[in-house]
Amino acid sequence: MTGHMHVEDDRTGMEVGTLKRALADNLYCIQGKDEYFATAYDYYMALAYTVRDRLTHRRIKTAQTYFERDAKMVYYLSAEFLIGRLLINNLINLGMYDQMRQAxxxxxxxxxxxxxxxxxxxxxxxxxxxxxxxxxxxxxxxEIPAMGYGIRYEFGIFRQLIANGWQHECPDNWLRFGNPWEIARPDYIVEVKFGGHTEAFTDDEGNYRVHWMARNTVYGTPYDTPVPGYRNNTVNTLRLWSARAGEDFNFQVFDAGDYTQAVAEKTFSENISKVLYPNDNTPQGKELRLKQEYFFVSCSLQDIIRLYLRKHDNFDAFPDKVAIQLNDTHPAIGVAELMRLLIDEHGVEWNYAWDITRRTFAYTNHTLLAEALEKWSVNLFRKLLPRHLEIIYEINYKFLDEVRSKYPDEPERLACMSLIQEGHEQMVRMAHLACVGSHTVNGVAALHTELVKQELMHDFYEMFPEKFQNKTNGITPRRWLLMSNPALSSLITEKIGDSWITNLDDLRRLEEFVHHADFQQRWRDIKQFNKQRLADHILRNNGIEVSPHSLFDVQIKRIHEYKRQLLNVLHVITLYHRMKANPGMDMLPRTVIFGGKAAPGYFMAKMVVKLINSVADMVNHDPDVGDRLKVIFLANYGVALGEISYPAADLSEQISTAGKEASGTGNMKFALNGALTIGTLDGANVEIREEVGAENFFLFGLTAPEVLEMKAKGYNPQHFYQGDEELRQVVDSIRSGYFSPKEPDLFRAIVDALMHGDEYMLMADYRAYVDCQDRVSQAYRNQDEWTRMSILNVARMGKFSSDRTIREYCNDIWHVQPMSVTLGEYRSETAGLRRI
Known part of the structure; x- marks a missing residue:
């Protein structure tokens, strides 16, 4: 190496020769292997570290830029970050995919x-x-200055196994071989307290103060994962917190022979970041869930304040430099925690602290389901977070005074709007806390936001109409088209250029090719290739051969009654009965594909999984059916499985009961990859249909107002059962044990739920759904017309880029500006040494 050679070219360059040297260096120096002993995993790790080196250079420069220019930062607090595999995403965003493949x-x-x-x-x-x-x-x-904050779950969402048709949950030990993308930051460790009691006192200046005498202390260690922008120099950070004990090991207890108790504190503490969403059907589960939420929120807020105070010596500018977004109610305790930190730890006066808090937070509501709006018992709060309970009571006292002042003759509003729900057991309403403590509340689809304003939080909307906004969700086209569907991406880029990757509205230019026969054929060929890829996966993992020439009818999402996988099953059984009654009928071949996980404690969802697999077992092995109908359950659905499922789908099932789905994003991923949607007017389906055109969307079912009206009049599902022969036959076959001959009563709970209550209106929507599916089958027979509709679906999906969503957040809620990062040169001989 000559003295005049740029170190950038040698250390973090993108040339093929440089990458080959870096791969060899990382294999040898980090993995400690040479080519004689290296395993495939060693090569993967060397590759990941080579990519991370290039990310690290940009991440450090990004952080420097934000610090030097005192940028207003967005901090996105979320209990979940389903980030998927990072290697290919990072290669693509860094613009080094082809060079790395060649190296x-x-x-x-x-x-x-x-x-x-x-x-x-x-x-x-x-x-x-x-x-x-x-x-x-x-x-x-x-190029938005931002950080994500969450929990580094040691065991993520469970690994789903299907055995004898039943879901079984296994640990997802994703960290067992290490994680090359994260960097531990033990120097930024923070202390989080639990339990104990509070003591009030007067400080030297005569101010009322409170000291929290905690019973337990847990420490949060941050782990940073780089988040690169597409083809720019910005690399933001996802900071995830891992819990550890204040005292890992009690030597005296161990020495006395009580080996289990010696590490009890370590176990107690580390359970907090052990697993995503512990089953909260038990008191212990509820306690652990609240601990998780408070742990990561406290860690994050302490870190945010630390970062802010590097440039400021008071909190006057805090809301002008800090925007915190609460992703649903999981981080809503942040409102009380920021108040505690400001008042108790930094000596800020209450009213000023409250002004800062309300101007800093914004809250995204993600659900219309009452049971998903978190409430925690006052007793649990008193046990775990006694200081926060005091603060919440004080917030509530002052807030209810505001309500009384504005509505002096409406005492019933106090009970409806109080942060504390009275009753047999007092509960803290986290959505109310988030709403009161935030400057903006947003829904995630136009219909959802209207339902939030008119039903879910109507009293709050009346009192604070200026707080409520809509921000329709979106998806990143980098992962969900460019990365997951490279063949279609290449065709699109060939025709219209690559600007669509960062400006999805440019897909509109595909409309000029919609009638070109050659373009249509290439479009079909790519869909066929993607279907074959999924068919190969199904053969390997399910042992079932499916025809890629059949219609791929796909419903992949969390298993929940309101998402109505069961309605899909009722249609499958209908088709099956039709073929059994008339084996020679001309039926369009169809492969119905399900995927998704049921919460471990959700009995009905797990019963639906079993029913899907029982029906599949019957249908897939019936010679009367042959290849005309196959039913597949894709086990352990996650991001990677989604990346091969969305591009392969012909039909996207978005069939939730109208008024129940906040938005949905799977509906966007399917449509962006050319699937046509069969759906209700629910969530973002409404806007997707508006964008792609009603004629390119298979609509069925009751609307949200019709659902409410039918329930108000006294909904009777048996009316539909009695009046529809096919529906009656389907329900009776489930009830009789036809699909569970060894256990005839196995699905009795499902039938009872349908016949007595049917909360999600499956019986009412059944006929409209089945008839709509018949229209789907008829439409699919005309492949030219189907392809035209598919192209238009993709061409008109520009609105549903998450880039558009984030621009709206930036302009309307966060009030932040983009900040470009200039990379400059990496010099290993000077980097990081100036302060030593």
Whole structure:
């Protein structure tokens, strides 16, 4: 090496030769292996560290830029970040995918093989966590100064096994081989307190003060994961907290022979970040869930204050430099925690602290389900967070005074709007706390926001109409088209250029090719390729051969009654009965594909999983059916499985009961990859239909007002059972044990739920759904017309980029501006040494 050679070229350059040297260096120096002993995983790790080196250079420069320019920062607090595999995403965003593939090839390695070695971080459950990951990608791509904060779950969302048709949960030990993408930051460790009691006192200046005498102390260690923007120099940070004990090991207790108790404190503390969403059907589970939420929120807020105080010596500018977004109610305790930190730890006066708090927080509501709006018992709060309970009581006291002042003759509003729900057991309403303590409350689809304003939080909307906004969700086109569907991405780029990758509205230009026969055929060929890829996965993992020429009818999402996987099953059984009654009928071949996880404690959801698999077992092995109908359950659905499922789908099932789904983002991923939607007017389906055109969307079912009206009049599901012969036959076959001959009463609970209550209106929507599916089958027979509709679905999906969503957050809620990062040169001989 000559003295005049740029170190940038040698250390973090993107040239093939430089990458080959870096791969060899990392294999030798970090993995401690040479080519004679290295395993495939060693090569993956060397590859990941090579990419991380290039990310690290940009991440440090990004942090420097934000600090030097005192940027207003967005801090996104979420209990979930379903980030997916990072290697290919980082290669694409850094613009080094092709160079790395070539470097590996010249080194005798195959990139595709190494990509499969990466563990998928199970840091989320579904749409909430995937949305957070899309938002991080968009913020970095748009050069928004931002950080994500969450929990580094040692065991993520469980690994789902299907045995004898039943879901079984296994530990998801995604960290067992290490994680090359994260960097531990033990120097930023923070202290989090639990339990104990409070003591009031008067300080030297005569001010009323409170000291929290905690019973337990837990320490949070941050782990940083880089989040690169697409083809720019911005690399933001996802900071995840891991819990550890204040005292890992009690030597005196151990020495006395009580070996279990000697590490009890360590176990107690580390349980907090042990597993995503512990089953909260028990008091212990509820306690652990609240501990998790407070732990990561306290860690994050202490860190945010530390970062702010590097540039400021008081809190006057805090809301002008800090925007904190609460992703649902999980981090809502942050309102009380920021008040505690400001008042108790930094001596800020109450009214000023409250002004700062309300101007700093914004709250995203993600659900219309009452049971999903978190409430915690006052007794549990008193036990775990006694100081926060005091603060919440004080916030509530002052807030209810505001309510009385504005509505002096409406005492009933006090009970409805109070942060404390009275009754047999007093409860803290976290959504109310988030709403009162935030300057903005947003829903995530136009219909959802209207329902939040008119029903869910109507009293708050009347009192604070200026607080409420809509921010329709979006998805990142980098992962959900460019990365997951490279063949379609290449075709699109060939025709209209690559500007769509960061400006999804440019997909509109595809409309000029919609009638070109050659373009249509290439579009179909790509769909066929993607379907074959999924068919191969199904054969390997399910042992069932499915025809890629059949209609791929796909419903992959969390298993929940309101998402109505059961309605889909009722249609499958209807088709099955039709073929059994008329084996020679001309039926369009259809492969119905399910995927998703049921919460471990959710009995009905797990029963639906069993029913799907029982029906599949019957249908897939019936010679009368042959290849005309197959039913598949994809086990352990996650981001990686989504990446091969969305591009393969012909039909996207978005069939939730109208008024129940906040938005949905799977609906966007399907449509962006060319699937047509069968759906209700629920969540973002409404806006997708408006964008793609009613004629390119298969609509069925009751509307949200019709659902409410039917329930108000006294909904009777048996009316539909009696009046529809096919429905009656379907329900009777489940009830009779036809699909569970060894246990005839196995699905009795499902039938009872349908016949007596049917909360999610499956019986009312059944006929409209089945008839709509018949229209789907008819439409699919005309492949030219189907392809035209598919192209238009993709072309008109520009609105549903998370880039658009984030721009709206920036302009309307956070009031932050993009900040470009100039990379400059990396010099190893000077980097990081000036302060030593």
């Amino acid at each position: 590996l090839k010249e080194s005798g390695l195959n990139l595709d093989d190494l990509l499969e070695r990466e563990e998928e971080p199970g840091l989320g459950n579904g749409g909430l966590g995937r949305l957070a990951a899309c938002f991080l990608d968009s913020m970095a791509t748009l």
